[in-house]
Amino acid sequence: MSEDVISLISLGLFLALALVAWLHQLNKLNDQDDYSVVYCSQLPGLMQMSDGPVRATLLRQSGNLYRELGEFDAASSALDEVLKSLNRAKIDSVMVRENNENLLEIWRAFRNHKGRAEGKKLGGATIKKV
Secondary structure, three states, rough: OOOHHHHHHHHHHHHHHHHHHHHHHHHHHOOOOOOOEEEHHHHHHOOOOOOEEEOOOOOOOOOEEEEEEEEEEEHHHHHHHHHHHHHHHOOOEEEEEEOOOOOEEEOOOOOHHHHOOOOOEEEEEEEEEO
């Protein structure tokens, strides 16, 4: 086989795998009993964090620090600020990696893969008890 044919087959396989991964996340988002991928508007009702001082941090898609939001008196106030940032970044659904009374960790559910600075875009957030 020529290199062109191998390249086309490889590209086709990559696109098929990307489509399967995207459909998997979309099915999780639409499943009413699965809270691992949710719309941002559902987060206030799902958050299990108890009251008390918390620290909120925004993270890049690469996992590095995007911006430190600071300390808040209540977890709901911190979540409001996180949701504002997600809204500005046009992120409407997130994966919930951790949700307990000490930590809420969320990540962007779908990456758009547009542009060269993909790893520098807002990717997720954490809210931790202080």
